[in-house]
């Protein structure tokens with residue numbers, strides 16, 4: 001599979017979950033494991049541009065797919081617009097849910113470029129945050145979607161090739 | 168949590184899936200989106216010796232307009248059912264229900280066929296199929312056969328599919344312009360329905376229930392009452408007739424019986440007003 005733009009090939013046990021593959025085999029530990037029961041969304045990554053819970057997917061199911069993790073969003077020193085929006089709107093406290101929340105939000109804006117607040121709330125229903133009360137997260141996603149907030153870059157975009165991360 | 172070890176094979180055609188299933192016997196399981204099977208395997212409530220991944224049978228991911236019916240491939244994901252224009256036009260109840268399943272991440276992976284084949288009484292899409300009068304196509308070693316949705320769900324997580332059969336297509340009569348309603352009652356975002364009701368009223372009247380017994384169910388007494396000219400309220404009062412809904416943390420059986428009547432009434436009224 002391709003992870004953040006770089007090709008990966010490993011012989012793995014069938015039962016290896018994608019999240020364990022990313023964290024332990026590829027060594028990208030930005031993707032967190034929260035509940036491990038498909039509920040919390042901390043493990044969200046993009047598979048061919050769509051949000052998925054990597055604790056509920058075998059690595060083998062993602063064979064040949066294009067995976068983007070939180071490490072793959074920024075371009076070198078330049079944060080992805082969604083990351084900037086989270087910083088701007090103080091959309092995190094402990095940060096545990098944040099990688100999954102950001103990935104889910106990128107996928108959400110790809111599907112709904114101009115969401116209403118209700119659409120943002122519903123679109124993030126697969127991600128739990130124990131700290132923020134969601135208000136600032138929702139504000140960040142709306143900010144990322146609003147024209148001119150993060151100029152010339154689309155917050156629902158997924159980098160074709162990541163630049164700054166080696167795996 | 169890590170599933171017990173298993174062999175993993177990938178089927179590239181329906182025939183290959185069927186022959187792998189026949190060879191694997193009782194210990195083989197198909198894997199479609201994996202969003203019911205993998206959670207069970209992680210909890211070790213399921214431990215198949217052989218997992219046959221059919222997720223790449225893209226030929227079974229389609230929506231086809233075929234005259235007075237719409238035919239949907241079993242591997243079509245919830246998200247695709249939700250946004251497909253043909254379905255939105257001719258079977259808006261089904262698209263809407265697909266959009267109510269779980270959360271976006273679940274909808275990006277889970278498949279219509281997987282949801283039906285799993286046969287969970289708490290799942291939403293089987294109820295929509297029952298209300299809409301769907302027919303399923305199953306392919307096994309001796310060829311293919313049609314199974315009416317009403318005959319398909321047989322017991323808790325038990326369906327009419329034989330262990331060596333694969334569900335390939337879901338065929339549903341168009342309900343273009345028919346009024347419909349889906350009532351999903353839960354307390355938290357992302358959750359399963361405590362009770363759900365799918366209803367359609369047009370050339371065909373169908374009412375089906377989520378989480379009101381061991382299988383997804385048709386509310387036959389309600390349908391009969393409506394056919395006999397009963398009012399919405401009279402018909403809804405029969406929603407729980409003869410049913411033994413589950414008891415769990417969310418609700419007692421009595422609560423579910425009451426809720427079913429309330430939700431059926433809302434569904435019938437909404438489908439009338441629409």
Ligand SMILES: Cc1cc2nc3c(=O)[nH]c(=O)nc-3n(C[C@H](O)[C@H](O)[C@H](O)COP(=O)(O)OP(=O)(O)OC[C@H]3O[C@@H](n4cnc5c(N)ncnc54)[C@H](O)[C@@H]3O)c2cc1C
Nearest residue numbers: 197199200201202203204269277278281282284290291334
């Ligand atoms: C967090 C979470 C929340 C959810 N919330 C809801 C909800 O609110 N409502 C709801 O309805 N569902 C919900 N689901 C379940 C979800 O809809 C599943 O995707 C669906 O039930 C199963 O589809 P699948 O493709 O993932 O099937 P799999 O998990 O791959 O398979 C399920 C079962 O069906 C069999 N099977 C799969 N495809 C076929 C086939 N073509 N022929 C024969 N057998 C087959 C498999 O062998 C297995 O036994 C939720 C799931 C999760 C993880």
Ligand code: FES
Nearest residue numbers: 034035036041055
């Ligand atoms: S760790 Fe995957 S959803 Fe919580």
Ligand code: FES
Nearest residue numbers: 093095129130131
């Ligand atoms: S910021 Fe702590 S869990 Fe979301």
